[in-house]
Amino acid sequence: MLPRPSNSDPAPSADWIEASCLVSRDAALSRSDIVGILSVIGESAPEEQAETTWIQLQGRRSVLGAEYPFEIEQESVALRDTNPARNAYLAMLLISIRAYIAEARTNPITDYTRLFEYLTAEAARRYVSGQSVRIGWPREAPVPAGFGDLIEYLSDLLREGPTGPVLNEPDKDAGADVVAWRPFADGRAGQLIVLAQCATGGNWKEKATELQCLEWQRYIQFAVEPIRVLAIPHIEPDAGRWVKYSSRGGVILDRVRITELLGGDPYGQLADEVNDWLEGEIVRLRLVESEAGLS
Template identity: 30%
Template sequence: MPIPLPAATDPTESLADWMELEALRSKDKSTSVASLVKLLRRTGSTDAIVSAGGDSGSQVTQSIAQDAFGEIENRVKACGKDRYPFEVTRGALNVRPKPEAFTYTALLLMSINKPTAGHEGTSALFENICARATLGYLGGSANGVVSVRFGSPRKSPLARLNQAIDDLCLSVGEGDGCRRPQLATHTGDDGLDIVAWRSFPDGKQGKLIAFGQCAAGASDWQDKLAEMDARSFVKKWMRAPLLVDPVRLFFIPRRVSSRDWESAGIDGGILFDRCRIVACYHSEPTLEKRCLDASKIMLKGLK
């Protein structure tokens, strides 16, 4: 996958992504603010900004590159230093040893690649990562939290939607099974990718339940923000209502600008961007191996 050349008009988040990807691709496994400045000047993409009333091209380019590096520093804080695959020094970004072993690397590479389908595809892998992040966010297994990937494709005996709903209701202890099994013999998911809940020792109804939607695609995530309606899903497919409406979660393997954050949260629910996923992720050996293998493949494709 070729890394697109950065332009001064690109969002700050995209320029920060470029710095990370360039560091991963480069022979010396590093990049810097100076490298980004040099490339932006070479492309001449600051010309439109300067002609519209900006300062000199040199000052504008330097400011844009510094903003991108500021975003890099924010990512370190948002992920947790130990979970970020780069060492950040004054004006420079250096790849840590074995970057493919970091969940962040897998998510960064997913954000520029078209998701692949199937049980072993990157779309399912992303959903499994998100399920583990949900587990961590809600408190972990030690606190009675269960988090499962509900999305399609599912393996037998839960491949069909009615089978998956019956199993989900039994596990959650609410919903009373699939309301219209004859209409749910297909293998889809009706927009529901992740389900998690935090139970009480008494086993009674009325608990925190979360419904999550994942958007692994590079460009269509904003179109999916309002795609999954938790209350409608319950009314449509479950015999009995859940005592408390599910909380909505939305997951993407990218960073979201401050400008878009509020509207994305309103439309999609609690927003998990790349750094939030990494910060909450609870490791699991089998999934770690899948992430490692996928990252190695995607890293080889960087050009």
């Protein structure tokens, strides 16, 4: 198994079980395996912790149904055959555990943040049943690199404006990594627009207020104020905290919601990128597992 997360809350613990199952060459773990590992590393009440974790896993399966990538039985968890939506879940899982398992943090940051931003862009496009574009840093053609040019580009793309002068150019992207919108056939301003911030680290709660539509209104005079979205590869099971951070950061697209949105129709070349990245991460994490000596 992979090293135990530094955060022993139910969600990171469930992530640990899922990731360990994914990385395991047997693609399965028994509850007794998990209890045994918890005992070896000195956790108190391992049976109780295993039960709490199992409840988390069953909750995820209940929401996602066929798109959940694991089969949860009373005494075991096993990896299902993959499909594009399940692979997206697994990729976000391996991005998420970087926040809690120090040994998992070795690749350059742009490797997975870019991938998550594109997953968010596709999920947001489906959420609004419209169009989307990734504008996160570093930007990629045809999206302009300079912020002033980006504003003009978005104004033309969305048919919103006029644009205001960028007097004090913000760092990189002014908090927005993805823009999604649902245009009308008349091509006029005044439409559903989403500005999404992607936060992959464990400090995502601190970033909930970084994206402000008022700031963006200075750059593009939207006819209707955009909706804020906070996209995270993590899962927050606590209902109170969920409402708290939704009120601060906007609509939360977490791993479960993004997977739900990506279910059904495949998502083209991005699905191939996800699969390639996932395969590489599994190979790398098997070395981490071997060095941890918890198998």
